[in-house]
Amino acid sequence: MQAGTILLDGLDVTKDRKKRMHTIGLVFQDADTQMVGQTVEKDIRFGMENLGLEKEEQNQKLEQVLGLLDLSAQRSQRPRTLSGGEKRRLAIAGVLVMDPKLLILDEPFANLDYRSVKSVLSTLLRLQQEGHTIILVSHEVDKTLSHADQVLVLESGHIVASGTPHAVLPILSQHGIYLPQGAAVEDLSWLKR
Amino acid sequence: MAEALIFHYREQHTLLCRANPVIKFLAVLILCLVLIKASLAGVLLITLVLLIGAGMQRLPITHYKRELRFFALLMILILVTEYLAQQDILQAITAALRFFCIILCGMLIADATAPDDLARALGSLLDRIPFVHGAVVASTIELTLSILPLIFDASLEVVTARKARLERRRNPYTAITSLASAIFSLLLDKAQELSLALEARNFDPARKRPALPYSISDLILFILTLLVAVGSLVV
Numbered sequence: 001m002q003a004g005t006i007l008l009d010g011l012d013v014t015k016d017r018k019k020r021m022h023t024i025g026l027v028f029q030d031a032d033t034q035m036v037g038q039t040v041e042k043d044i045r046f047g048m049e050n051l052g053l054e055k056e057e058q059n060q061k062l063e064q065v066l067g068l069l070d071l072s073a074q075r076s077q078r079p080r081t082l083s084g085g086e087k088r089r090l091a092i093a094g095v096l097v098m099d100p101k102l103l104i105l106d107e108p109f110a111n112l113d114y115r116s117v118k119s120v121l122s123t124l125l126r127l128q129q130e131g132h133t134i135i136l137v138s139h140e141v142d143k144t145l146s147h148a149d150q151v152l153v154l155e156s157g158h159i160v161a162s163g164t165p166h167a168v169l170p171i172l173s174q175h176g177i178y179l180p181q182g183a184a185v186e187d188l189s190w191l192k193r
Numbered sequence: 194m195a196e197a198l199i200f201h202y203r204e205q206h207t208l209l210c211r212a213n214p215v216i217k218f219l220a221v222l223i224l225c226l227v228l229i230k231a232s233l234a235g236v237l238l239i240t241l242v243l244l245i246g247a248g249m250q251r252l253p254i255t256h257y258k259r260e261l262r263f264f265a266l267l268m269i270l271i272l273v274t275e276y277l278a279q280q281d282i283l284q285a286i287t288a289a290l291r292f293f294c295i296i297l298c299g300m301l302i303a304d305a306t307a308p309d310d311l312a313r314a315l316g317s318l319l320d321r322i323p324f325v326h327g328a329v330v331a332s333t334i335e336l337t338l339s340i341l342p343l344i345f346d347a348s349l350e351v352v353t354a355r356k357a358r359l360e361r362r363r364n365p366y367t368a369i370t371s372l373a374s375a376i377f378s379l380l381l382d383k384a385q386e387l388s389l390a391l392e393a394r395n396f397d398p399a400r401k402r403p404a405l406p407y408s409i410s411d412l413i414l415f416i417l418t419l420l421v422a423v424g425s426l427v428v
Contacts (some may be wrong), residue, residue, distance in 0.1 A: 018395070026393045033386035036339070036394065038202040038307045046309075049402065050395040076204045094394065 008101060022051070025100030029107040031087035035079040040071055040090055043079050047098040058097075065093045069123055085116025089123055096127070103127065104135045109143055117143060117190055125191070141172060142180055145188035153177075200303040201342045209250050209305035211410040214314040217306055220418040221298045227422045228294055233287045235425030240290055242421050243297045250304055257300075260345055264296050308338035310405060317404035332398035340384065347379040 006014045006024075013020040028034045037043025044065060048058045066072045069089040074082060079090055088108055095103065108124070109117045125147060128134055138144060145151070151168045153161040155175050161168050165185045173179050180187070204210065209217065224239060231239065247254070254261070268289050276285035316331030351372065 017392075021393060021395050028390070028393075030386075033383075034390045034393070036387065036390050036396075037309070039204045041204075042307060042309065046396075047394040050397060050400065052400070055403075078201065078203065098395070 023101045025095030025098060025103045027091045027095060027103065027105040027108060029110055031091040032080065034091045034094065037079065039076055040079055041075045043090060044093050044097055047094055051098060061097045065097050068126065069093045083116065084112045085119045088112065088116065088120050092123065102133050102135065106137045108136065109138060109140055121191055139177055141177055142183070142188050143190045146186050147189060200300065200345065202307045203304055205251070207250055207305065208410050208414060209246065209301060211408060212414045213405055213407050213411045214306050214311040215318055216411040216414055217302050218311070220414055221302055223418050223422050224298060225295060227425055228291045231425045232428070233283055234428040236287050236290045236294065238425045238428060239294050239421060243294055243301065246301055247297060250301060252300060252304055268292050308335045311335065311338065313402045314405050316402060320401070326399065328401045329399050339387065343380060343383050347376050347383060351375045351379055
């Protein structure tokens, strides 16, 4: 998709880059490319400093997010030396402290091992329960579909189906999406394995 | 894949890490200027002090073996050309040691200073100069310093990928141009990714950042540097 309008709470943020970046938190497919800080702590602080938050508020948010995403033990480590799952959690932490209204994750389970997928998925569910709005872009529906409220199926840049997980499940395989044979929506989560 | 670590910052509780980047920058500047004038004995003194500093900083030299080969080659080149030009082995050794000290200074400052801290410190200093937009200059320095480790990472990635595909030794000219273009292309991709990451995190190069405070570590480092500088000029 290369055209359109981005409306957030009824407000057009398509052309207002600053506003858009402030309200939407982006987590890239390749977590490595998102890291700009020399340590985990510096990387998390980066966005908050750009927003001009006071040091005290920064410290408070930092401790909160380190605990929430289970990264306290890695706070002085170089981001590039983290495991795949930790890197992904750091990428989420980095945007989460900026208090975005919407969190968009591009293929958050790409290149992750089983344990890291479960760890990232648990983190996302925790964020969802805390009231964050999450848009997750993924073709691996077997890992997450049971946790989704709303599903959009895209093919060649067009929306070909939308609805609840139960409504779109029967048509997913027609669009080249892998589904375990005979799986019900409730089974489509790696947390239930 | 093994990662190149040279010229990367490592967070530690050492005197160098605690010191203000401005003082570290000043110390490197003083030592480099003194190196120009110092005799062999003076250069040896600076080398010794820097090696002690590297020990205190726990610089992981063994991890840098691969990257240091390039600098070792340059040092040998300096040694040989200086000897051929001057026909004096002591002068050649002095020149090579000067180069070694400059590289070691660079490694120490990179290992002990995060680019954003250096930018923050220099930015607040440069802001006092009329007509100079300190924050922008500092951000430019920060981004340049951030690109430096990327060059090593990109080189290592390209070389490892080529080795994995059993690249054969070819004409040196073809090999170098092909390697350089591959590294440059990868570096451009990495730079673009960095730019997207900065944009996604609301990075504004013109934004003023709070200055870093000075501490007793800065006084100790500054006095030590002055003592070494005077000492190396006297011996």
